[in-house]
Amino acid sequence: MRITRLSMALMLAAALTAAHAGESASENPFPLPYASAEDYGAHLRADRLVQQMTLDEKLQFIHSEYQMSQVPGGGAGYIQGVPRLGIPDLNMVDSATGSGSTTQPSTTFPATIALAASWDPRLAYDFGSEIARAIRAQGFGMGLGGGTNLAREPRGGRLFEYLGEDPVLAGEMLAARTVGTQNHKVIATIKHFAGNEQETNRMGGNSQIDERTLRELYLLPFEIAARDARPGSVMCSYNRLNGTYACENSHLLSDVLKNDWGFEGQVQSDWGATHSTAPAINAGLDEEEDVGATVYLTPDLVKQALSTHAVSEARLDDMVRRKLYEMIRIGVLDDPAKAGGSFDFAKANAFTQAAEEQSIVLLKNDNAQLPLSNAGLRHVAVIGGHADVAVLTGGGSGNTRDPVTGNFSGCGGLVFGTSTGCGWWTNPWLKLNVPIVKAIQTLAPSARVSFAGNTDQTQPFRAYTQQEIDSAVALARQSDVAIVVVAQPAGEDFGDLQSLSLANPSNQDQLVEAVAQANPRTIVILENGNPVLMPWKDQVSAIVEAWYPGEGGGQAIANVLFGAVNPSGKLPVTFPVHDQDTPTWGTNGVFAQDPVYSEKLDMGYRWYDAKNIAPLYEFGYGLSYTNFSFTNLSVHRGPGHTLTASFTVRNDGRVAGAEVAQVYLGVNYNGEPPRRLVGWQKVYLNPGETRPVSVTVPERMQSVWDTSSNKWKYVQGNAVYVGASSRDIRLQSR
Secondary structure, three states: OOOOHHHHHHHHHHHHHOOOOOOOOOOOOOOOOOOHHHHHHHHHHHHHHHHHOOHHHHHHOOEEOOOHHHOHHHOOEEEOOEHHHOEOOEEEEOOOOOOOOOOOOEOOOOOHHHHHHHOOHHHHHHHHHHHHHHHHHOOOOEEEEEEOOOOOOOOOOOHHHOOOOOHHHHHHHHHHHHHHHHOOOOEEEEEEEOOOOOOOOOOOOEEEOOHHHHHHHHOHHHHHHHHHOOOOEEEEOOOEEOOEEHHHOHHHHHHHHHHHOOOOOEEEEOOOOOOOOHHHHHHOOOEEEOOOOOOOOOHHHHHHHHHOOOOOHHHHHHHHHHHHHHHHHHOOOOOOOOOOOOOOHHHHHHHHHHHHHHHOEEEEEHHHOOOOOOOOOOEEEEEOOOOOOOEOOOEHHHOOOOEOOOOOOOOOOOOOOOOOOOOOOOOOOOOEOOOHHHHHHHHOOOOEEEEEOOOOOOOOOOOOOHHHHHHHHHHHHOOOEEEEEEEEOOEOOOOOOOOOOOOOOOOHHHHHHHHHHHOOOEEEEEEEOOOOOOOOHHHOOEEEEOOOOOOOHHHHHHHHHOOOOOOOOOOOOOEOOOHHHOOOOOOOOOOOOOOEOOOOOOOOHHHHHHHOOOOOEOOOOOEOOOOEEEEEEEEEEOHHHOEEEEEEEEEOOOOOEEEEEEEEEEOOOOOOOOOEEEEEEEEEEOOOOEEEEEEEEOHHHHEEEEOOOOEEEEOOOOEEEEEOOOOOEEEEEO
């Protein structure tokens, strides 16, 4: 009952074709990333090259010996090639939201959590393609941006780099992105494998997850991407998993990844995540990434392990062969990336804006406050969030480091974290010169658009002074509409958020409440990578979730506010009412150094459903400037236990828009959550248009992991739910 490549390919193709109106469900919008004849040839070539390599050449191929400051082009890692055999060097770079080069200009894309909010696999494919074009033009043949750890911990410091809380959504979006990257001759990495859902004690914490929960939740997005998109590399994580470091965990790397899933690529370590030589190699690690600290796969250490037979020559050959095979299959060996290539930054910026426009989620819109009308709009107040100069991005390796638009002038420390200054890893995160104020003025040329808030660019995250709040309130009182921008910075190595309350600046809630009291037409724009608490929710008229919006963010946000774009994003994570409502809060919110996943399958929206806790905004939720209705559900069970849910979606409003029609399954088996997502289609409809929709669910997505037999078990008699969110169920069949 394993997922076959064919069935997963068909699932992804169906999801992708559904992203655009008028496409047949049988069409595949991009070519499959492999062909059996080509694969066979790639294996033969890789094997012949391994046979011709000397021992020293093999050993230099499994260890990145260069620190980041020494990597050509400002990349993250560098593997020397073998010129005499025609094997080029391989330069790799962080690429979550664009090129992470430390020295070359880079377009900054929206955060990956925003991409997930689009629920559009075609967009994910294009996202991967655009980033691949950029990093290849800079001389990189490998991108490290495929993060897919699930949002078990909504306060997670790197949640903005990932694809939400549901494994099917995350897996299919990652698969599409991976294919887009590798179809442009750049090796894609998916990470961090596995159980790496928090920053707290991430370098050695022991994530304790039972096998059923692992298989059905935390490994599933990796499995979908590994089977369907066949990434060239999987990066093992820093943490331990059930007592053993991920990079020397044989069950994870060999039993599951390489044997159960048939993964043919390489396993690389995260930077500094290797802890042994022979145990790591024998467990399935194929390449070590060096940060200049203690290293274990150096030529001398591996030679010693070979001499004592702690590691076999056959295993070493396998490590090298896996990397060569992927370089050949993906096209990196025969057509290596060369630095200095041409790249159209204007085109990339236009794409980032379009991607953000599809990812914005409209959370609240009382009395049709939005879209704003330019007619009669005389004075617009824009308050907070440095919306006069920039938009926010995430920090660490999930960020670009040399943006095309130039750095936000000035730097400042954060309330959390130990670093200050202008280092690429730390600050400035508020760095993209694409102010929201300017974009709004463009769309409302006859209005006066004024800014109030913190203008101190040397301390962008400090608390607002009382004078600044008073000035904002005065501006709001004399304005037709008040737009308040709030921000929640986060990033790698800065730890997890202590609360989902807005914290940087610390008194943003007070700012929103004061402005809302002064002007009933108050709109809040969120720039964040995590869910946020909203004690002011009932006091404002509209709320727009913009995430970390990237270089096109200012114009994209303005386009949604004024109706040039009808928002179609849906939440990929649940927003709780209180911190205490989340499954990981415990009794006092303290992060466990060795987290026990005691909630098992009840994570994300499943937790709120199982515990009957009302969320602030549920998974899959998002409003539109039009309305959609669902009718005529029929469920057909076909051969191989496939299940097809067919129904119609109608645009009942006056403007064109897109609805994400979501299909959930109630699996009739002990321990399963009330509902789990099994498929969706994003449907684009003109006013009054009706379209039939079909979502096919393979046997595997109707199965559970049976620990007694150690395999997947199909469950009969499952209920089918169709709706606009995990809680807005419009149709159901039992």
